[in-house]
Structures are given as C-alpha cells and as structure tokens.
Amino acid sequence: MTKQFKTLEDFLGTHFIYTYENGWEYEWYAKNDHTVDYRIHGGMVAGRWVTNQEADIVMLTEGIYKISWTEPTGTDVALDFLPNEKKIHGTIFFPKWVEEHPEITVTYQNEHLELMRESREKYETYPKLVVPEFANITYIGDAGIDNEDVISEAPYDNLPDDIRSGKYFNAEYKRTNK
Numbered sequence: 001m002t003k004q005f006k007t008l009e010d011f012l013g014t015h016f017i018y019t020y021e022n023g024w025e026y027e028w029y030a031k032n033d034h035t036v037d038y039r040i041h042g043g044m045v046a047g048r049w050v051t052n053q054e055a056d057i058v059m060l061t062e063g064i065y066k067i068s069w070t071e072p073t074g075t076d077v078a079l080d081f082l083p084n085e086k087k088i089h090g091t092i093f094f095p096k097w098v099e100e101h102p103e104i105t106v107t108y109q110n111e112h113l114e115l116m117r118e119s120r121e122k123y124e125t126y127p128k129l130v131v132p133e134f135a136n137i138t139y140i141g142d143a144g145i146d147n148e149d150v151i152s153e154a155p156y157d158n159l160p161d162d163i164r165s166g167k168y169f170n171a172e173y174k175r176t177n178k
C-alpha cells in the first residue's frame with residue numbers, strides 16, 4: 001500500500017503490522033476514532049489479543065498520529081505513528097506484576113477482564129517496566145471502520161505472513177478462512 005497519510009480520516013480504519021527494534025512483533029488496528037484492537041505475535045506477552053480497547057487517537061500534525069490508552073491490567077501505552085515513513089515509536093509502561101506474571105495476560109483479554117482487575121490488585125504495581133522502542137511497519141491495510149474481521153482470532157505462528165502475502169483477507173477485507 002503506497003497510500004499517503006494526511007488527515008485523521010486517512011488513519012482511522014487502518015490495520016498495521018510492525019516489529020519493534022527489540023524484536024517484538026505487534027499487529028494493531030485503528031478500529032474507529034476512540035477504539036483499537038491488537039494482537040501480539042512476538043515479545044514478552046506474545047499470544048495476547050484484545051478488541052475494543054478505548055483509546056485517545058489524535059493527529060499531531062499532517063500524517064503523524066498519537067494514540068494513548070490505559071488497560072485493565074494497569075499497563076499504559078503511548079504510540080506515535082509515522083505511517084508515511086513506515087515508522088512507529090511506542091512506549092509501554094508495564095506494572096511490575098505483568099513483568100513477573102506475563103502468562104496471566106497472554107489470552108483473549110476480553111473474556112478475562114475480571115482476572116485482569118483481580119491480578120492488578122493482588123500483585124505489585126511498582127517499579128514499572130518502561131519499554132520505549134522504535135518499530136518498522138511491515139504491513140499497512142485499509143480495513144475500514146469497525147471491521148470485526150481484522151482482529152478476530154487468536155494469534156498463530158504464520159499469521160503475520162498470511163496477512164502480508166495477501167491470503168488472509170479477501171477484497172472486502174473479510175477473513176478468507178472463516
């Protein structure tokens with residue numbers, strides 16, 4: 001996709017795959033102007049996936065976007081997207097308990113919200129683990145707003161390659177393997 005991003009509307013509805021310089025691979029979808037979905041393919045919490053996370057999404061200047069949110073786990077995230085440069089800078093602020101028990105969060109979070117809230121009370125928050133990293137964007141797709149097919153199953157080994165090779169979605173950006 002060689003689309004040039006200029007406005008907030010250009011960004012909303014876009015689906016990205018990217019790899020942080022520490023090797024962590026993430027997939028993320030700007031579902032609408034206040035909601036994000038994502039799936040984690042590599043790194044400390046690989047296997048985790050989340051839909052309908054409330055987020056603040058703004059355009060800082062033409063073609064540059066900032067997204068921030070706080071999660072039920074107590075993890076905070078701030079992402080800066082420079083899609084025309086195929087670059088992102090992301091900072092993740094993990095509570096101590098996620099660093100010590102990442103496996104609790106490696107699931108489809110939406111079905112385990114109570115466990116996340118219980119765990120953040122039961123275990124330690126501080127000191128937080130701050131992970132600031134640049135990432136290279138390896139895929140950009142125009143999924144459209146509120147497309148429930150984008151992040152709709154658990155991550156598996158070759159999923160990013162299936163998407164990048166064009167076999168995961170049809171021309172309407174619906175999953176081909178459903």
Ligand SMILES: C=Cc1ccc(O)cc1
Pocket residue numbers: 026028038075077079090092
């Ligand atoms: C913790 C979630 C999260 C989602 C996307 C991303 O790039 C970093 C963190």
